[in-house]
Amino acid sequence: MNTLQQIEQLLLPIWNKLYKKDKENIPKSFIKLMTYIIPKYKDANFDTFIWKLKKRGIITALRTVQIDLIEFGILSINEEESLGVLIDLFNNDSSKNNLYTTGQFIGYGAHSYVFRLREYKNLVIKIPFNEFNFDEENINAKAILEKELEIGNILKKIGISVPRYLGVFQVKFPEYFDKTIEREVKRSKIIPYFLWKPLKKNAGKIRWGLIMEFIEKDLTLVSTKRLEYLYRNELKKVLTMGINNVDAYMDHNVLWSRKNAKIYFIDFESWVIPKKFLQK
Numbered sequence: 001m002n003t004l005q006q007i008e009q010l011l012l013p014i015w016n017k018l019y020k021k022d023k024e025n026i027p028k029s030f031i032k033l034m035t036y037i038i039p040k041y042k043d044a045n046f047d048t049f050i051w052k053l054k055k056r057g058i059i060t061a062l063r064t065v066q067i068d069l070i071e072f073g074i075l076s077i078n079e080e081e082s083l084g085v086l087i088d089l090f091n092n093d094s095s096k097n098n099l100y101t102t103g104q105f106i107g108y109g110a111h112s113y114v115f116r117l118r119e120y121k122n123l124v125i126k127i128p129f130n131e132f133n134f135d136e137e138n139i140n141a142k143a144i145l146e147k148e149l150e151i152g153n154i155l156k157k158i159g160i161s162v163p164r165y166l167g168v169f170q171v172k173f174p175e176y177f178d179k180t181i182e183r184e185v186k187r188s189k190i191i192p193y194f195l196w197k198p199l200k201k202n203a204g205k206i207r208w209g210l211i212m213e214f215i216e217k218d219l220t221l222v223s224t225k226r227l228e229y230l231y232r233n234e235l236k237k238v239l240t241m242g243i244n245n246v247d248a249y250m251d252h253n254v255l256w257s258r259k260n261a262k263i264y265f266i267d268f269e270s271w272v273i274p275k276k277f278l279q280k
């Protein structure tokens with residue numbers, strides 16, 4: 001999925017909701033975007049139309065819509081940040097001078113490290129590393145992440161709770177990353193020594209990552225019973241869809257958001273998705 005399709009995916013539900021509920025209060029710029037640029041918005045088919053504008057025209061239109069949606073108080077914080085990042089990314093596409101940077105360390109799994117984006121605290125980036133050598137990126141990082149993005153978007157579409165995904169992009173580790181990660185490790189003992197020592201060498205490097213919504217994870221804030229109930233409900237949905245090999249357990253590859261009172265599945269590497277969902 002390209003950046004523009006990601007933007008489309010973000011804007012369409014917002015448009016549909018406004019159109020149904022609050023037609024009078026839709027910002028003019030948004031109507032213009034949806035009707036002039038995208039005459040057939042009702043077919044949910046605006047990608048082909050939006051492309052007819054020159055790139056700079058699209059960016060101007062999107063920026064205006066972005067400002068109006070924020071001023072009208074239509075976007076949630078998360079939507080606001082997602083839209084901002086997507087328009088920036090669309091604007092910069094292949095330019096390396098304007099990359100986002102990694103921020104606070106969030107967690108790690110068997111293959112990857114997850115950081116907040118320094119520029120947008122409600123978004124995280126997952127970066128896969130060489131499993132034997134954490135100062136090197138996994139050579140298949142981009143392909144692995146695109147697979148995860150594809151599965152994540154399919155799951156979202158069929159109603160399974162997953163974070164919002166923005167896409168696979170390059171990001172930069174700040175030059176001072178070695179110092180900040182050392183400080184974080186000392187303060188919170190969040191990563192074992194043998195992991196962060198080589199990780200430090202990524203300072204200043206550019207890596208592929210999957211940008212997604214940050215889900216606060218604090219399993220201690222919820223009763224085990226309630227969590228079990230939510231987890232079983234969500235898992236039932238997954239299994240009913242014929243999806244197999246789900247490696248999500250209550251304390252692994254499942255995130256819990258107290259704010260949204262919801263659990264989220266992440267990390268679908270070993271999930272087996274039936275073919276019918278893979279054909280778009």
Ligand SMILES: Nc1ncnc2c1ncn2[C@@H]1O[C@H](COP(=O)(O)OP(=O)(O)O)[C@@H](O)[C@H]1O
Nearest residue numbers: 107108109110111112114163213214215266267
């Ligand atoms: N969207 C997210 N929001 C908050 N924390 C996350 C998010 N995605 C991943 N994490 C944290 O990072 C850890 C590693 O991510 P995961 O996708 O499971 O990587 P791996 O493929 O290496 O197992 C997770 O266990 C979780 O603690």
Ligand SMILES: [Mg+2]
Nearest residue numbers: 109110253267
């Ligand atoms: Mg994992």
